[in-house]
Amino acid sequence: MKKTTPDSPSSQTSRRDFLKKSSLLAAGAAALGNLSLARSVHAAGGDTIKIALVGCGGRGGGAAVNALRNVALPNVKLWAMADAFPERIKSSLRGITEAIDAKDKIDVPEERQFVGLDAYEKTMGSGVDVVLLCTPPGFRPMQFEAAVKAGKHVFMEKPVATDAPGVRRILAASAEAKKKGLAVAVGHHLRHEKKHTEVVRRVHEGAIGDLKFLRVFYNCDGVGIRPRQPGETELQYQIRNWYYFVWLGGDHIVEQHVHDIDVGNWFAQAHPVEAEGMGGRQVRIGKDVGEIYDHHAVEFTFAGGLKMFSYCRHIPNCWESFSQHAHGTKGTVDIQGHGTSVLTVDGEKPLKFRREHDGHQIEMNDLFAAIGSGASYNEADWAAESTMTAILGRMATYSGKIVRWDEALKSEIDPFPKNLSWDSEPPVKPGPDGLYACAVPGVTKAW
Numbered sequence: 001m002k003k004t005t006p007d008s009p010s011s012q013t014s015r016r017d018f019l020k021k022s023s024l025l026a027a028g029a030a031a032l033g034n035l036s037l038a039r040s041v042h043a044a045g046g047d048t049i050k051i052a053l054v055g056c057g058g059r060g061g062g063a064a065v066n067a068l069r070n071v072a073l074p075n076v077k078l079w080a081m082a083d084a085f086p087e088r089i090k091s092s093l094r095g096i097t098e099a100i101d102a103k104d105k106i107d108v109p110e111e112r113q114f115v116g117l118d119a120y121e122k123t124m125g126s127g128v129d130v131v132l133l134c135t136p137p138g139f140r141p142m143q144f145e146a147a148v149k150a151g152k153h154v155f156m157e158k159p160v161a162t163d164a165p166g167v168r169r170i171l172a173a174s175a176e177a178k179k180k181g182l183a184v185a186v187g188h189h190l191r192h193e194k195k196h197t198e199v200v201r202r203v204h205e206g207a208i209g210d211l212k213f214l215r216v217f218y219n220c221d222g223v224g225i226r227p228r229q230p231g232e233t234e235l236q237y238q239i240r241n242w243y244y245f246v247w248l249g250g251d252h253i254v255e256q257h258v259h260d261i262d263v264g265n266w267f268a269q270a271h272p273v274e275a276e277g278m279g280g281r282q283v284r285i286g287k288d289v290g291e292i293y294d295h296h297a298v299e300f301t302f303a304g305g306l307k308m309f310s311y312c313r314h315i316p317n318c319w320e321s322f323s324q325h326a327h328g329t330k331g332t333v334d335i336q337g338h339g340t341s342v343l344t345v346d347g348e349k350p351l352k353f354r355r356e357h358d359g360h361q362i363e364m365n366d367l368f369a370a371i372g373s374g375a376s377y378n379e380a381d382w383a384a385e386s387t388m389t390a391i392l393g394r395m396a397t398y399s400g401k402i403v404r405w406d407e408a409l410k411s412e413i414d415p416f417p418k419n420l421s422w423d424s425e426p427p428v429k430p431g432p433d434g435l436y437a438c439a440v441p442g443v444t445k446a447w
């Protein structure tokens, strides 16, 4: 992490430095003044809040609909859209328009439909107040940095990065966002569902005693494959089929299982300090499935010795589970990700909490409420920790070694191409047989 520089001795402070500092302070104060004015206008409901969607895929369309349906600030408009590929904008705009009754909430003419790898920057200059960052996670650090620099409130999808340098960039940009008074939400919708908040609160209040261990699962069939298209470059192919490339998607332990890992960290009110684990690919073999594993099993250790056992699998016809469990000295909590939570204190009747509302909507209601009230709102720090925890797990399964948090967070392994454009070389390529190499425990350097 960046260290603060000690102040220079006053004898060495030149008048020029002093003026520079004063004008920066003045500019900062003016910016804050404008911002609080802008937010009080939002609070009064007298202003239309303009939204940009960056990444017009499945979740992006859903996030835009949730934003337009938020119950806190009804005066919102979808104003700009950006995607790497033009057809994604068209289909997404169609889908959002069909889903929203109040068509006047959608105002995205051709001139505010931006296409390309730099399209996100153009949305920031289109007069919007809020950006929804829903691209593949490898792009998140650069797009979050740009949004904060441009002074936008942000909703960004999880995970927030695919490697440690990306996590550090998110943490740095998050600190800037706080200084600028920007609201930042992250798509960990479970944190907003009552069936989660109620049981986690009770666990923190001691309902099941001291935590003994945690178990978290994301075991399912897997996710869709996007086959290579005629005439497509290798980079276009990888960005379209991003799930299967670590530099873009992070592997499914990071992209998907981060939901459960995040709940584990939430129970523990901390991040682990160490991880070791095993993983591999047993059925995920072929030219279409990139370089990611199909299973990971990780034992995370928190300071003080608490363990979290984490399992994620993408193999059809096996036991499926999207769930989180806390075991304490006086009872247990069992949460089905999108089902019911059961809190059992030993010897007492279990308490049940059903899923009442979809957290994807609630998280957007909460973000817009904060924008309206001007309340400080930042989910980026703990989300960055959860993403880093999942990356720590991947480092353990890929390397076959024990990985410590402090070393992992300092990792300089950053495969994301610098100054990415459509002419860039992707960081991984298929071999002569068309297959991509994947990590080999005992051989792969993972941090």
Ligand SMILES: NC(=O)c1ccc[n+]([C@@H]2O[C@H](COP(=O)([O-])OP(=O)(O)OC[C@H]3O[C@@H](n4cnc5c(N)ncnc54)[C@H](O)[C@@H]3O)[C@@H](O)[C@H]2O)c1
Binding pocket: 054, 055, 056, 057, 058, 059, 060, 082, 083, 084, 085, 088, 116, 117, 118, 119, 120, 134, 135, 136, 137, 139, 157, 158, 159, 187, 188, 189, 239, 255
């Ligand atoms: N919170 C949840 O429940 C949830 C559910 C699904 C997905 N997600 C997350 O949402 C994100 C997107 O997932 P998805 O399922 O919508 O994927 P998707 O492939 O359907 O959509 C991604 C979109 O981003 C576009 N894109 C790629 N690179 C871009 C770039 N540089 N600039 C602009 N656009 C770019 C793609 O063309 C595509 O349209 C991921 O981070 C994923 O983990 C979260």
